[in-house]
Amino acid sequence: MKIWPLMLITTITLSNTALFAKVVDQQGVRTIQSEEKTQLPDNPSLGRVLLYRTGKTIERIGNATQRGANKASNKISQKWNNTQQYRTEAGQSIQQKTTEIKDVTSEKWQETKEVVTGQRPAGTQVPIEQGSLSQ
Numbered sequence: 001m002k003i004w005p006l007m008l009i010t011t012i013t014l015s016n017t018a019l020f021a022k023v024v025d026q027q028g029v030r031t032i033q034s035e036e037k038t039q040l041p042d043n044p045s046l047g048r049v050l051l052y053r054t055g056k057t058i059e060r061i062g063n064a065t066q067r068g069a070n071k072a073s074n075k076i077s078q079k080w081n082n083t084q085q086y087r088t089e090a091g092q093s094i095q096q097k098t099t100e101i102k103d104v105t106s107e108k109w110q111e112t113k114e115v116v117t118g119q120r121p122a123g124t125q126v127p128i129e130q131g132s133l134s135q
Helices: 002-018 047-118
Strands: 022-023 030-032
Touching: none
Parallel strands: none
Antiparallel strands: 022 030
């Protein structure tokens, strides 16, 4: 017989905790379900009115700050993505130009080396100059 009162108290306690649970909405702001729509009573005291108005003002400021932060965050991430894309394109362009310059420099170096040493690559013949016999 002593189990029934204990079970009743436990059931009531566990069922009521759901009413006081805190819920996190999409923006990450904690709200209490029972305080979703708090209004002032019919004849509130001055302190209660000031407290209520201050709370509402702080809530509006917080919401405005959150909206501003979201807008700024979106703009910053877009600028960051544009910067990374530009850096990638610039890096590819610089690499291509570097390869072209390296190839041209290598060719010029080889030509200069052949002229100075008088050596020609295999398969190329030295041109024969023809002139008159009287000279």
